[in-house]
Amino acid sequence: xxxxxxxxxxxxxxFRQLTTSARLLLCGGxxxxxxxxxxxxxxxLLISHRLNADLRAAWLxxxxxxxxxxxxxxxxxxxxxxxxxxxxxxxxxxxxxxGPYGLLATALALTKTRLGALGRYDLPxxxxxxxxxxxxxxxxxxxxxxxxAWLSFSNTGVVMLLIGIGCYxxxxxxxxxxxxxxxxxxxxxxxxxxAGATLAFAGLLFGLFLAWRHVFFEEPxxxxxxxxxxxxxxxxxxxxxxxxxxTYKSTQIRMAITAASHSHAVAFGLTMxxxxxxxxxxxxxxxxxxxxxxxxAAGGFLLPVFVYLAPRFGYIYALCADAAGALVIxxxxxxxxxxxxxxxxx
Amino acid sequence: xxxxxxxRNLLILALVLLIAGFASSTFxxxxxxxxxxxILEDYGGAIVAAAGNDAGAASSLTExxxxxxxxxxxxxxxxxxxxxxxxxxxxxxxxxxxxxxxxPGSLRIDWLAVSGVLMYPAGLAAQASDYLIxxxxxxxxxxxLILTFAGTVVVxxxxxxxxxxQSPSVGQST
Numbered sequence: 001x002x003x004x005x006x007x008x009x010x011x012x013x014x015f016r017q018l019t020t021s022a023r024l025l026l027c028g029g030x031x032x033x034x035x036x037x038x039x040x041x042x043x044x045l046l047i048s049h050r051l052n053a054d055l056r057a058a059w060l061x062x063x064x065x066x067x068x069x070x071x072x073x074x075x076x077x078x079x080x081x082x083x084x085x086x087x088x089x090x091x092x093x094x095x096x097x098x099g100p101y102g103l104l105a106t107a108l109a110l111t112k113t114r115l116g117a118l119g120r121y122d123l124p125x126x127x128x129x130x131x132x133x134x135x136x137x138x139x140x141x142x143x144x145x146x147x148x149a150w151l152s153f154s155n156t157g158v159v160m161l162l163i164g165i166g167c168y169x170x171x172x173x174x175x176x177x178x179x180x181x182x183x184x185x186x187x188x189x190x191x192x193x194x195a196g197a198t199l200a201f202a203g204l205l206f207g208l209f210l211a212w213r214h215v216f217f218e219e220p221x222x223x224x225x226x227x228x229x230x231x232x233x234x235x236x237x238x239x240x241x242x243x244x245x246x247t248y249k250s251t252q253i254r255m256a257i258t259a260a261s262h263s264h265a266v267a268f269g270l271t272m273x274x275x276x277x278x279x280x281x282x283x284x285x286x287x288x289x290x291x292x293x294x295x296x297a298a299g300g301f302l303l304p305v306f307v308y309l310a311p312r313f314g315y316i317y318a319l320c321a322d323a324a325g326a327l328v329i330x331x332x333x334x335x336x337x338x339x340x341x342x343x344x345x346x
Numbered sequence: 347x348x349x350x351x352x353x354r355n356l357l358i359l360a361l362v363l364l365i366a367g368f369a370s371s372t373f374x375x376x377x378x379x380x381x382x383x384x385i386l387e388d389y390g391g392a393i394v395a396a397a398g399n400d401a402g403a404a405s406s407l408t409e410x411x412x413x414x415x416x417x418x419x420x421x422x423x424x425x426x427x428x429x430x431x432x433x434x435x436x437x438x439x440x441x442x443x444x445x446x447x448x449x450p451g452s453l454r455i456d457w458l459a460v461s462g463v464l465m466y467p468a469g470l471a472a473q474a475s476d477y478l479i480x481x482x483x484x485x486x487x488x489x490x491l492i493l494t495f496a497g498t499v500v501v502x503x504x505x506x507x508x509x510x511x512q513s514p515s516v517g518q519s520t
Contacts, residue, residue, distance in 0.1 A: 062393060065397075066397040069397050078393075081390075100429050100430060103433050104432075104436075107436045107437055111440060162369060165364055165368070169361050198500055201493070204493055207489070208489045208493065223412055226412060227405075227408060233404075234397075266430060267430070270434060273441070277437075
């Protein structure tokens with residue numbers, strides 16, 4: 001891609017005209033976003049199925065032991081369940097934190113492209129935000145959730161983020177803030193802007209429906225199943241306990257995955273808006289820019305749909321969701337390359 | 347009103363909310379994380395009690411872990427939603443930059459957005475603090491306000507594209 005002429009004349013110097021802090025936030029934000037998406041793909045493809053199967057086996061082992069009234073062995077088995085659940089939480093936390101921090105950094109960079117430098121702490125604030133997001137996300141890699149080292153490392157990242165964001169507030173105060181025009185409907189970003197806003201809106205609407213279903217139907221059903229599970233264990237009826245556990249767990253998993261389709265729709269809608277607002281700063285030909293935008297839009301719309309279908313119709317839809325996530329990653333990679341200055345590309 | 351002032355206020359409020367949300371989440375994770383990590387131990391205790399045929403202990407431990415799980419889930423949701431809704435507010439503030447808002451005396455969609463973003467996580471936090479019905483009403487109202495705001499912006503993007511194209515150019519004073 002670097003060998004071909006990739007820049008449109010209109011955007012040749014646009015990125016270079018940005019302040020260092022805006023460039024740092026843009027590139028750092030996109031890298032964090034990509035890191036979060038890659039962590040999500042790794043989790044979905046390599047980790048979640050194995051860890052969930054291990055957890056299921058451990059729980060079924062507990063139910064077997066409860067049928068034989070082996071109380072000490074049950075307690076020991078729970079330590080293993082705790083370990084597995086913590087491992088799963090770590091990888092999920094990298095995905096769920098790095099992505100939003102990337103979105104935040106990129107969104108703040110775009111406010112700067114329209115407002116200019118925000119106060120005297122402009123560059124330190126950008127460094128704190130990108131480094132803070134990176135440190136907090138990396139904090140989840142530390143194996144034991146409860147160690148002082150993890151808490152210190154992770155909380156240092158949050159404090160850095162807090163200070164960095166705090167530096168922006170005074171910079172927004174002056175009444176003379178000036179805005180640049182948004183991409184019009186004739187620009188490449190116009191379609192993506194509207195599509196992103198629509199997807200975010202649809203994701204929010206779906207979230208409201210999910211919250212209603214969650215509070216009034218699924219949570220009471222789970223509560224009832226838990227009580228029935230304890231009753232079956234007390235009676236020593238292992239087979240019934242296993243059957244209830246299977247229903248309980250599958251309901252929990254379906255709820256979690258359906259919630260993921262809501263959160264991914266909103267996150268990808270916002271990603272599409274961000275990518276559209278970046279249109280004027282990309283050093284890409286129309287072909288490459290449209291390709292990147294098509295990939296992001298296609299992946300953004302398809303992933304939540306496939307995620308929703310996966311627990312209902314099987315693994316093929318989960319694989320389709322992973323493929324859709326890969327499309328977004330590819331689109332964002334092209335976008336990131338479009339932000340690299342001309343000299344570096346040659 | 348100056349059109350830029352509206353968007354700038356949205357940006358400032360989003361950042362302030364973001365800081366408040368981060369600060370409270372950090373405080374919560376530092377002070378309450380260990381007890382919530384003990385939820386699994388309560389599960390274990392309940393199963394051990396049930397296996398030992400201690401109906402009373404099994405029942406009370408099941409209720410205890412259920413309540414803890416519910417509270418933890420609501421707080422995590424409040425944290426996650428606040429972060430995403432603030433990013434949402436920042437982006438939509440930029441989409442609205444340079445857009446004419448309704449005049450004085452009419453309902454300003456900016457207020458819908460800010461109220462919604464404030465109310466939704468607050469409602470979830472209230473549910474976690476055992477104010478269940480009040481929290482649900484607050485969350486539902488917040489969600490409806492956010493949806494009204496987002497829907498208005500989406501409709502505007504589709505049906506009034508020329509207004510987007512006519513927003514102020516670089517350097518134009520407000």
